Amino acid sequence: MLFEYAIVGGILLGIFYALLSVGLNVVFGAQKIINLAHGDVIMLGGYAAWELYQTYKISPIISTIIVVPITVVIGYLLNRLIAPRLGKSSDPEMLSLILFFGLSQVIEALSTLVFGNAERSLPINSIPTSPFKLFGESYPADWWVSALVAIPLLAIFLLFLYRSSVGLQVRAVISDSVEAAVAGINARRISGLYFGVGFALAACAGVWGVFIFGGVSPTEGPAITVTAFAIIVFGSLGNPIGTLVAGIIFGIFYQLAQVYVPSWSNLVPYALVIATMLTRPQGLFGRRQRVA
Amino acid sequence: MTDSPVLLRIEELTTVFGGLKALSQVSLDINPGEAVGLVGPNGSGKTTLVNTVCGLYRPASGRVILEGTEITGHRPHLIARAGINRTFQIPKPFKDLSVYENVRVSSIHSRNHTSIEGALARVNLAELANHPISELTAAQQKRLDLARALALEPKVIFVDELAAGLTPGELHEVAEMLKEFQSSGIALIVVEHLMGFLEQVVSSVLVLSAGRTIFTGPLRTALEDVEVKRVFLGGESDAGN
Amino acid sequence: MPKTAEIKTLQNTGSKTKTLISPAIATLVPVIGFALAIHVYSNELLLTYMAIYVALAQGVNIMYGFTGYLPFGYFGFFGVGAYVSGLAMLNYNLPPVVAVIVGGLGGALVGAILSPLFRLRGAYFAIGTLAASEAIYTIVANPSLQSITNGPYGLNLANYYSSGMAYGSAIALVAISIIAVSYVRGSRFGLTLKAIRDDPYSASMAGVNVPRQRFYAWLISAAIAGMAGSIFGWATSVFYPQAVFDSSLSVLAIVFALFGGVGSVWGPTIGAVLLYSVYNAIGISNPEYFQLIYGLVIVLLVLFAPRGLLGFWNFFAQKIRRKRVTND
Numbered sequence: 001m002l003f004e005y006a007i008v009g010g011i012l013l014g015i016f017y018a019l020l021s022v023g024l025n026v027v028f029g030a031q032k033i034i035n036l037a038h039g040d041v042i043m044l045g046g047y048a049a050w051e052l053y054q055t056y057k058i059s060p061i062i063s064t065i066i067v068v069p070i071t072v073v074i075g076y077l078l079n080r081l082i083a084p085r086l087g088k089s090s091d092p093e094m095l096s097l098i099l100f101f102g103l104s105q106v107i108e109a110l111s112t113l114v115f116g117n118a119e120r121s122l123p124i125n126s127i128p129t130s131p132f133k134l135f136g137e138s139y140p141a142d143w144w145v146s147a148l149v150a151i152p153l154l155a156i157f158l159l160f161l162y163r164s165s166v167g168l169q170v171r172a173v174i175s176d177s178v179e180a181a182v183a184g185i186n187a188r189r190i191s192g193l194y195f196g197v198g199f200a201l202a203a204c205a206g207v208w209g210v211f212i213f214g215g216v217s218p219t220e221g222p223a224i225t226v227t228a229f230a231i232i233v234f235g236s237l238g239n240p241i242g243t244l245v246a247g248i249i250f251g252i253f254y255q256l257a258q259v260y261v262p263s264w265s266n267l268v269p270y271a272l273v274i275a276t277m278l279t280r281p282q283g284l285f286g287r288r289q290r291v292a
Numbered sequence: 293m294t295d296s297p298v299l300l301r302i303e304e305l306t307t308v309f310g311g312l313k314a315l316s317q318v319s320l321d322i323n324p325g326e327a328v329g330l331v332g333p334n335g336s337g338k339t340t341l342v343n344t345v346c347g348l349y350r351p352a353s354g355r356v357i358l359e360g361t362e363i364t365g366h367r368p369h370l371i372a373r374a375g376i377n378r379t380f381q382i383p384k385p386f387k388d389l390s391v392y393e394n395v396r397v398s399s400i401h402s403r404n405h406t407s408i409e410g411a412l413a414r415v416n417l418a419e420l421a422n423h424p425i426s427e428l429t430a431a432q433q434k435r436l437d438l439a440r441a442l443a444l445e446p447k448v449i450f451v452d453e454l455a456a457g458l459t460p461g462e463l464h465e466v467a468e469m470l471k472e473f474q475s476s477g478i479a480l481i482v483v484e485h486l487m488g489f490l491e492q493v494v495s496s497v498l499v500l501s502a503g504r505t506i507f508t509g510p511l512r513t514a515l516e517d518v519e520v521k522r523v524f525l526g527g528e529s530d531a532g533n
Numbered sequence: 534m535p536k537t538a539e540i541k542t543l544q545n546t547g548s549k550t551k552t553l554i555s556p557a558i559a560t561l562v563p564v565i566g567f568a569l570a571i572h573v574y575s576n577e578l579l580l581t582y583m584a585i586y587v588a589l590a591q592g593v594n595i596m597y598g599f600t601g602y603l604p605f606g607y608f609g610f611f612g613v614g615a616y617v618s619g620l621a622m623l624n625y626n627l628p629p630v631v632a633v634i635v636g637g638l639g640g641a642l643v644g645a646i647l648s649p650l651f652r653l654r655g656a657y658f659a660i661g662t663l664a665a666s667e668a669i670y671t672i673v674a675n676p677s678l679q680s681i682t683n684g685p686y687g688l689n690l691a692n693y694y695s696s697g698m699a700y701g702s703a704i705a706l707v708a709i710s711i712i713a714v715s716y717v718r719g720s721r722f723g724l725t726l727k728a729i730r731d732d733p734y735s736a737s738m739a740g741v742n743v744p745r746q747r748f749y750a751w752l753i754s755a756a757i758a759g760m761a762g763s764i765f766g767w768a769t770s771v772f773y774p775q776a777v778f779d780s781s782l783s784v785l786a787i788v789f790a791l792f793g794g795v796g797s798v799w800g801p802t803i804g805a806v807l808l809y810s811v812y813n814a815i816g817i818s819n820p821e822y823f824q825l826i827y828g829l830v831i832v833l834l835v836l837f838a839p840r841g842l843l844g845f846w847n848f849f850a851q852k853i854r855r856k857r858v859t860n861d
Contacts, residue, residue: 034656034660082836085836091601091655093655093656094601094603094655094656095835097603097655097656097659098603098787098791098831098835099831099832099835099836101784101787101831102827102828102829102830102831102832102834102835103828103832104828105784105824105825105827105828105831106824106825106828106829106832107828108821108824108828109821109822109823109824109825109828110821110825112820112821112824113821113822113825165396165400168389168393168396168397168400169397169400171386171388171389171393172386172389172397174388175386175387175388175389176384176386178348178368179380179384179385179386180369180386180397181347181348181367181368181369181372182346182348182368182369182372182377182378183369183372183397183398183401183440183444184369184372184373184398184400184401184402184444185369185397185400185401186367186369187369218821222780223667226660226663226664226667229660229664230664233657263675263676263677264671264675264677266671267668267671267672269664270664270665270667270668270671271668273660273661273664274650274661274664274665274668277650277652277653277657277661278649278650278652281652281653281657
């Protein structure tokens, strides 16, 4: 019974983890930037949900939609601000890593100043509360509700990327930005927009992180970034579909560890990222070797 | 600028890389349906000229005027949308996209949303539309490059080293395509080493050497010009001496 | 660009005495400074921590400044050092100074174990080391290992506390770290790495075994962090695992090094002393203000002065030099 519980719970949580990580991969795809502030964007999404619920009694389900346009714009503007300067440097990848690390510190500090150190959580009755029952086991409401919200979000994202005209331009720019420009695509605008989409996906995950992580606090960012990074490396950098599968596998691993060796479960993301990097650096679904 | 007959005017274009003039005061006028060859030894500035006109490099001085409107230094995507398009010496199609999607990328920003099928048909790739890029031969990739340029409703196409690596049969097929483009009013600037191919497509040439124009005029005359001969045969005769 | 390379080679072929004197000054000034500071400012623990951060910033300098590999997980060696030396004192009753050296060896050993991470390129290496150090923390702090590491409850070294000795060791570590940086900088390896930065093609033919030298630099850097952690544990006397396996240790060390300017001998020392003083002034009561400041400093450095304070200085010095040349 424990095993089934771990698998079903792992899949439910894994869908959330897919949403949690996919934005990091999107930002990476946009400009080969590793967004070390990813976890902090997730944290901000959590605070947005908290404020919207506490002040305006807006359901987190609605908040998930509200944060999208705001974070797309923020991400876009940020990208337009930094991309030209990074482009001039001799080692843009390393510099962007340090830059986003600095940004992460700024966000964390500002959040502490604005929201205080204490962890904030939302009442569980702010979302549908009935637990999910399967094979005689019941799962917390936030697990299945967040999965139910994540599935359409991820589906819309994939439709955008693989079926829309803007998505086609995104894929063209990722493939070769010079070729894309010569084909009439405003590569800067498109990659800025895609960067914003990455931020938006992170913020959406943040709304649900308040429930899954049991609250939101200003310092949670870096640990989330590492977990998300583990998942996108495992599923292949630059491949969003790989991230979705990797998120679910991660969820299952994590739940199995929680059930059988709970004190070691925190080791899962670290072990996963190191093992992947050293044994199959291109990830599960990667063709080209990008990290070594 | 009333009824200017000149489609594209390149005026004394100069491009500098780190103090070195890769292109020095090169001028060229081209009219609709015209085809001009752009020749010169390696490193003479042919591709620099193409890249500068297309907005990938910013010129140090000089002007590029398309149908009376100056577009010097505009961003590459705007120049592409305005109707100056190109192919690459080594085709670099979007590898993760299908043949059809590759052409669709260009079609999105064409002024009248060109027909993707039409562009593919004009380069005989219609039946490969839904194939992945990896299944195309080198020659088919070159034709795909042409289809991508066509989908942008080009007024001018820079054709960069199209002939290299093609079989005689493929060469003939591509030459016929280029002539068909010309007859539909598209101007062609053909960067080429292969004289036999050039002769089939263009009647006049611009010859570059070390970034400077050393000859403009009919291809026939160019082949007899002393200076042109010196530049082209110079390398070989040096080796012989 | 070629101009700076010329200037550098001119400096490198400069007189031998100069190459010995300037590292000596760079080592002695901070050492004497720390030795005198205790008579002016009596908070010994704070000065010990400052010295530890100078050493850590120089340790980051050895890694990132000369090899371009940024060790985000640098704190892992610090924590390992604190635990190895602490357990050496508790279990084997080693004298603290010997335990500090053992802690350094422990750091180097973990460095050797993690060396396969060098297969990863820049940014991936950075995050790989971070994950590795978090993994080490999770293991050390694990309740299942309480019999060995005392799990989440940390170590109590109060019996070994000795004011003065710990501070002296910290000053010695500052000297060691600066000498190590000077050595790496002046070695053929350091020169090759500098050449790689200026011209990656020609330098690959210089005949230096870059991976092996990089491995040595990594071990030295890890040993410095291990000793720094050992001294930290000794001086603090009671610590929990999250205090020595704290990612903000790497964060601060990296920020101090970048702020002063990596690749130089003075930069990280200046950066650590200046910023740690700011930290003391405002960071302890209002850590978030300090975090905000250094976060902004990093962002501005990356965008406007990627070579740090000293890079800024060199930039202006070079402008003046160039002006003189053109005026001639």
